[in-house]
Amino acid sequence: MKVSMNGIVKSFGANNVLRQVDFSVEGGEICALLGENGAGKSTLMNILGGVLQPDEGTIELDGKRVSFHSPAQSLHAGIAFIHQELNLINDLRVYENMFIGREIRTPAGFINDQEERRQTEDLFRKLDIGIDPLSKVSLLDASYKQIVEISRALMMKASILIMDEPTTSLTDPEIERVFDMLRTLKKQQVGVVFISHKLREVMEICDTYAVLRDGVLVSSGLVRDTSIPLISRDMVGHDVRTESLEQNADLGEEVLRLHNLTLEPYYRNVSLQVRAGEVLGVTGLLGDGRSEVFRTVFGDMGKYQGQILIKGSPVRIKSTRQALKMGVAYMPRNRKENAIIKDMDILDNGTIVTLPRLTRMGLIRRREQLEQFEEQRNHLQIKMGSPRDAIGSLSGGNQQKVVLAKWLMTHPRLLILDNPTQGVDVGAKEEIYDIILQLARSGVAVVVLSNEAQEIIRVCSRALVMYHGDVRAEIAGETMTEANIMRLATGG
Ligand SMILES: Nc1ncnc2c1ncn2[C@@H]1O[C@H](COP(=O)(O)OP(=O)(O)OP(=O)(O)O)[C@@H](O)[C@H]1O
Ligand SMILES: [Mg+2]
Incomplete structure (x- = not known):
C-alpha cells in the first residue's frame, strides 16, 4: 500500500503547525519522520491516524482519495498507530489490551478470552517477550507497556504502521528486538513511519527520511545518502554542537x-x-x-x-x-x-x-x-x-x-x-x-x-x-x- 499526504495544512488558533506538507510512505519502506520538538510530527501523523482533521490537503491510499474522521476509520483502512502518549487501559490485563476494540468472540457472542490469551502467548513467544499476558497493565513498568503497545500494533496486521517515539524508555537489547520485528514486517511489505529523536536508531533501521522544521518539509531522501550531522542541521537550521561543557573536577562534601x-x-x-x-x-x-x-x-x-x-x-x-x-x-x-x-x-x-x-x-x-x-x-x-x-x-x-x-x-x-x-x-x-x-x-x-x-x-x-x-x-x-x-x- 502507498500512502500519500498532499499539501497538508493545519493550525491551532494562530499557531500554523503544518504548512503545505507533502509526505508519503509505501509498503516495504521504513521512513523516519524527523524534526525539532514542536515541528509538527505528531500532528501530521494524527491527521493520517484520523485523530485530527486537516484544514487543507488530501490523503490518498494507492491513488484513491480518502478522509478519516476517526481513528477507527484509519485503522480500518489498514493504518495502525502507536501514539507518543501510551494508550493502554491500566485496569485491564495485558491480553485484554491486545484486543481492545477488536475482541475475538465465541459463536454465542461472548468474548473468547481463551483464544485471545492463546494468540497473545503465541506472539510473545515468537518475539521473545517475557511478559505474562495475564498481568494487569497497571503493574507493568513503562518500558514493558511500550512493548505491549508495539506488540498490539503488530497483531493488527496493518499495512502501514505509525510509531511515534516507540523506544523512549527501552534499552538497547529491547530496541534491537523491536528492530527485528520491523525488519520482518518490512519483508512482509508493511510500510512504517518511524518518529524518533534517537538519530543513531534512525540511521540503523530507516530507509528514507523526511525532516519538518516549523511545519515545513525542509528535506527528504534516502538515509544512506545522509548522516547524523546533516540531519541534525536540517532539523534545527544550524550546526549542532556535539561537545558539551567540561565535566566538573572540583568536588565538595x-x-x-x-x-x-x-x-x-x-x-x-x-x-x-x-x-x-x-x-x-x-x-x-x-x-x-x-x-x-x-x-x-x-x-x-x-x-x-x-x-x-x-x-x-x-x-x-x-x-x-x-x-x-x-x-x-x-x-x-x-x-x-x-x-x-x-x-x-x-x-x-x-x-x-x-x-x-x-x-x-x-x-x-x-x-x-x-x-x-x-x-x-x-x-x-x-x-x-x-x-x-x-x-x-x-x-x-x-x-x-x-x-x-x-x-x-x-x-x-x-x-x-x-x-x-x-x-x-x-x-x-x-x-x-x-x-x-x-x-x-x-x-x-x-x-x-x-x-x-x-x-x-x-x-x-x-x-x-x-x-x-x-x-x-x-x-x-x-x-x-x-x-x-x-x-x-x-x-x-
Ligand atoms: N491539541 C493542540 N492544541 C493546541 N496546540 C497544539 C495541539 N497539538 C499540538 N499543538 C501544537 O502544535 C505544534 C506541533 O506539535 P507536535 O506535537 O506535532 O510536535 P512534534 O513534532 O511531535 O514534537 P515532539 O518531538 O516534541 O513530540 C506545537 O507548537 C504544539 O504546541
Ligand atoms: Mg510528538
Missing part, C-alpha cells in the same frame, strides 16, 4: 551515601556515595532496579532496609515531602504517567512542587510564580504559547522540558534525574546536558539515571551499572565505554 540499601524484590545491598559537584550515572537494563533505589531515597517506595545518609547524618526517609525538605528532588522516569497532570495548565504543572514556597497566608504569589517559571522557560527554550494553555497543547518534548523546569525550580542539593532527555530533540539535549553540568559546577550533587550509554558517558564523571537489583560495577574514565556498559548491564 558528601551529599548522599547509601549503605547496604535493600528493598526486595527490587534491589539489594546498594552502597554508593555522591558528592556536591558530582554527576553520578546509574544505568542498566529493564528490571535493573535503579529507579526503585532512587525512588526510595525520594521517600516514594515505603519501607527499606539499610541506611541513607544525607550530608553525613543518617536519616529515615518516609515521605516525598520529607525528602523535598531535605533538598532532594527526583524527576520521574515516565513523564506520561508520573509527571504531567493533564487537567492543569502549563504554569501550574511547572510550579506545582514549588507552590508551598510561593504561597503566603494561603495566597499564591502569582507574579513570582510566573517570573520563576519564565526564567526556566527561557533557560530551557520551551516552545509554547501562553503559560495558561493546557499542558496537552505542548509537543511531547516541550512537556518534558516543563517537567524538568519544575524540578530545577526547587533548587535542590541532590537532584535525581530519571531518563531526563526522553523525547527531547538533538539540540535541546545538548542544552539539558549543559544545564546538568552547570548545576554540578554550582555545587549540586546530580544523579542521572539513563538507559542510554552515550548519555551516561557524556555527562557523568562516574557511573554504576546495575543488573537485576545488584550493583555490578563502578566505571569511570577509561572504563566508561559503551561496550563495557553493555557487557556489565547484561550480567557479563
